[in-house]
Amino acid sequence: MVNLMGSVSILPALTPYLLVFGAFTLVFFKVFKAGKVFSRIYAFAYVFASLIFSLLTYLSVKDSGILYYELGGFPPPIGITYVVDEFSAFLAVIATGLGLLLYPLIPVLQPQSDEYYLALYLGLLAGFTGVLYTGDLFNMFVMMEVMLVSTYGLVALGGSKQSYRSAFDYAMVAGVGGLLFFMGAVLIYFATGTLNIGHMGLIEQGFAACGRGLSQNPVEALQTLSLLLFWGLVVDEALVPLHFWLPPAYSSTGPVTASLLAGVSEGVAYYALTRIVYTVLNGLNPVLEYSLRILGIASIIVGGLGALYSRSFSKTISYTVVMDSGYVAIALSLGPPGVEVALAYILAHAVVKPLLFLTAGWVRSSYGTDVFENVEGSLRSSRILQAGLIVGAAAVTGLPPTIFFIAKLGVYVNLFNSLNADVTVPLALFTSLAGSLLALTAFIKAVSAMILAPPREGLKLVPKALKTYLLLLTALTIVLGVVYAFSIEPLISSASNSITAGRIDYLSEISGILYCESGSL
Template sequence: MDHLLILPLILPLLGGLLMLLPPLSKSRVRQRNFALGLASAMILISILLVVEARPGEIIVYHLGNWAPPFGIALVGDRLSTLLVLLTSVLAFCSLLYTFGPSEEEGSFFQPLMQFQLLGINGAFLTGDIFNLFVFFEVLLIASYGLLMFGGGKRRTRAGLHYVILNLAGSAVFLFALGILYGTLGTLNIADMARQVQLVDPADLPLVKAGGLMLLIVFGLKAAILPLQFWLPAAYSAAAPAVAALFAIMTKVGIYAILRVFTVVFGDSAGDLSGLAGPWLWWLSLLTLTIGGIGVLAAKDMRRLVAHLIIISVGTLLAGIGLEREAATSAALYYLIHTTLVSAGLFLLADLIGRQRGKAGDRLIAARPMHQGKWLSILYLIGALAVIGMPPLSGFVGKALLMKSALAVSEMQWFWPVLLISSLVALIKLSRAGSNLFWHITGEKPVVTPVDRAQLTAVILLLSTPVLMSLFGGPLTELTDATAQQLHDVPGQIGGVLRTSLAEGSN
């Protein structure tokens, strides 16, 4: 169990390398089977990590046996292990979908998926900001290749915009790291939380500048207004399995905001406390608004789901911007819900598009679907969940977020914007469902049976709103405990730096 925390990095790294070598490189079937086996093992490992972190112990893995803040450390607490488990479940369903007959992939597709998982898991588990930058680059390089897999003008254009924006974001990230290291003398997150309490007043403007530059970088990853315009084009152009896995990508940026601006620039940061709060609050409301406008303007189902992700980003950031435990807990519950449902809807859009002939997933009248009855049921479940209709998990998550915003100044802004965005989603998804399943041209359906593996992947993802409602009590207890641990900054500092602190006291 001592080395359990590093396995979410070792497995995809070695798995991706092995897929590049014979005999796995010579057979896509072998690659798929091997990748799905790795995903199954990752789910088991993630469950063990969640169980180990649930009592409240912070697991610290010292690479090279160098104690933080001087060495590289992986940190597994309730938040990071929970998100690694979420990533593992999402990866399993995305990889299962690649077993379908029409999936666009080459010999490098599965290795790139593994390197993508390496970057995502590393971003969740790293204990310092420099290695967060490193893992950002790993997942971004893999995503560049995955986004443009299969070629085509649409994917190339979306990929070019995506690459240019993220290269600019990486440059800003490096500038921020240089400023913060020069003023605080450390990039370990827990040690930074300790050093900001002791920062020289003359260095406060520099530290604030570095922190706000980090907010810009993380906001780009999370697709906050005005940095959200890359997401609809990129997500709607990607291959279905890639788009489903990309549902966790914005959550990496949201996780980074939550971790850094709660622990480092949280309530105990003195003059630097609440650095991002005012920015996040208003930007989240504007992001919700622009997401609703995008939903109304969407002309195909994939772009519609992409704009629904922007609405979810605004909803999550509003919870983070409230800067209290109850709101963080509600945001974590909603984060799990929206990630899995959005991924399921991306996959469902592909199944629907392949049964509508040349019309694809465009929201226009087309020939009837060969298996329209079952696809319509899945669409109904996904639509009700993402809108937030009771008793599904979307309703629970939004209700918890609204409950956490009880101050008059918060209610008068957040409640109307959130409810109106949900109404907009209800109207658009109703019209989209009508166009997809009721407005037909009268022609015979194209006989394209849905692959069982792909249908299973969609069912697994779209069953989660029901399961999250049925097990809402234990899940909210876990998110409450996770939020409490995250906001306990002295506990975070002591849990990560306990070895070096003990040595310093001797």
């Protein structure tokens, strides 16, 4: 076992389980009436620790390479391993960083939140980090279920009939997706004799003796069964046609919850797909490539039209999440160059979507609704709220100098460079450009209703904490776009290369533990 920076090697395994422990103890605090203040401080310690652990893990990986840990000391294929490269470590910093950033707003925007809410919040972060750090397909499924169960609860705690129904709808469709992923994992185990991701990659590489499965052609089995894993992840990626749960779920829950889910959840699902594609399969096969591109095109159209015809602000934002998920899918369909674009898109999502959902959340808390015809002129009294809407809208539309402009430009450039491929590429390019126009039209409607319409009474004073957050996120949306080429692009390029060009390093880490009669890497 490789031990980097001493005890740092255990942090990828420790982080999700520590968060789960914190979640369970919070439930006991609720039973024994420890009090909200104590519980919030207690939960904050776990959220803060998760970010510190993620940062230490990322710095360790940057300094010394892949981080490897065997849970309980059992090697693969029997034991569960945690294998972290720069790609997964970078995403974990985004997930835990956003979790910590949003946490202080819980008592401000969702004051009714109790220990049950905080436990689910920790559970969601545990699911995020567990999926990102694990090197085992079954453990990835378990951590995805932790993430999804936490999401159901957080959405349901919105407290309205729509939030209950949205949580139920999501649970039903995600249950089917989880079943598909689980079936794919089980069949892969029978075919190859392993659930370790790196071990599967070795088998695909030709080290068939590493596997003890039933299939006579394990490489073909991996290529075929990966389609079950893909369709199991489509629900969590909110791609058409399995997107319908997202707009009502995100628009009916609290603004902090919606911000965290919209900022990270789809990115974690795309990470799982990218890990399977590049570590196990050594790249896209034609079926996955065309499926991603076609579903991406459909998601941009449906998400753009949904945003255009939505009657409420939060619904408009929610449909842009579906639309932007389509852009990520199209980027990933273009092969290794698209991975860097997708990572930039995920980073942009983690900044811009919270900016918009926090703005919408304050409008809804002030008026009890964010339906445009009922909140006309609602932002006229606050320059900060106006800035949040305008800059967030400009970003989603893809206008410079925002971080979203960089991400969308990457999609356009890669599509343009691939025009000789087949007919789906120019269709994807046209749809991507049309999607930006749909987003622009949808947000013009929002700006017209809430900023340009005559002012009205009833908007509460914006708390200083929320003002600070909106100013910070507004500034980040612009600053990250301005400095991207100098400071952000090298980090994203290095992280994306670690999962594409760095596959051999990942497999070498596993081959050093396994005994393969066919040879060694």
